[in-house]
Amino acid sequence: MHVLASTPLSPEYWLGLFGAFAAAGVLAIVFAETGLLFGCLLPGDSLLFTAGVLTAVDELNGVAFQRISLPVLLVGGPVAAVVGAQLGHWLGARYGRKLFDRPDSRIFRREWVEKAEYYFNRFGPEKAVVIARFIPIVRTFLNPLAGMLGMDARRFLVWNAVGAVLWCDSLFLTGHYLGAAVPGIDRYILPGVAVILVLSVVPIAREVWKGRTETKRLGQ
Template sequence: MDVSNLLSAEWWIVTFGLIGILAIIFAETGLLIGFFLPGDSLLVVAGMGASAQVASAVGLDTPFPLGVLLVGAPVCAIAGAQLGHYIGAKAGPRLFARPESRLFKQEYVEKAQHYFEKFGPEKAVVLARFIPIVRTFLNPVAGMLGMDRKRFLVWNIIGGVLWTDGLLLFGYFIGSRIPNVDRYILPGAAVIILLSVIPIIREIMKNRKATRPAPPVPDPKGKHHREAAGG
């Protein structure tokens, strides 16, 4: 298997089908190992796959049932995030004390915790849905930091529905209305991925500026003091 396929939403859809899409949405939001999965572009292309012209273009026998997607995707996203919260609440700091590896980085956890503290628990749970990697790690971080399970569930439902159904309907709309849109699936998926990581890039740049040591401030009296000391 070509490793580049892992970032291709079209490949995931053709290879795994409807059940695979729902399983991927669950894994990306509920399992720490699922952070690399292409959730945003997957949802958009899945919505496009519900239109007849795109379904035939990418090799699907029949279009995806839009109703099943609009119900199944948020259910899987909500269930996955709730599982992540449960894991974080039960495992606590031990979960994130593991050593660095090629897949697990402490910076992922720190970024999720940053959003949790910056926006507050409720807003962070919703906003994290639209930010790759953060949407995977924020759920267990919320559990680890003691966010109430029922309160988390309420905002989890809001964020899960907005994220999944919003992107699915967007994909279905452009798949049904734009002629020959199948030609732009891969470039479009790349643009979606790029747009979704812009917030992370901005935060990294801000953090680098914040941690950069300030230049020394010249002491206007220093020269006078040196001259006085030298007599």
């Protein structure tokens, strides 16, 4: 077992902690991050990207790791993300506002729910379910929010699956191909994830800006 970093926010920490069961551990975190409220504290994009790297290399920062199976990640990742999100949707539909009726704490902020609700209302249910996958914290809270706001479970499942495949497999494959092509890729993991996040957020930010511009224009 190798634990490279002391902070649970580091993907290397979790991959080292899971050891030979790294693939199962990654899938468990994907499930928790999309289905359980405390999952918003777990690493998401960086973990998926790093796991993808470890399908092509067996060493990070000079520490040996057991290589992870790419097919297992490509199939298991979206499945875990879909099941987790459906659980979140069910919890929201079952418990409604009571699920979020709690004081702010380390694992909960009311502003996170408000942010998820903003995206849900701004882009509409279908787009929001897909877009949320690429936004940390929002991807955790939007699923129960969709259930609470009455989005049909079957319709949610369709867009949940689309978002899960795009999110998981794009990060796994990016990590895999960069891990195979770039020597010393471990030095670029965080910058690589940052670039991916920026590229995914740009269209969203553009839509938000357009919406605010239209609102101001109509208000004049």
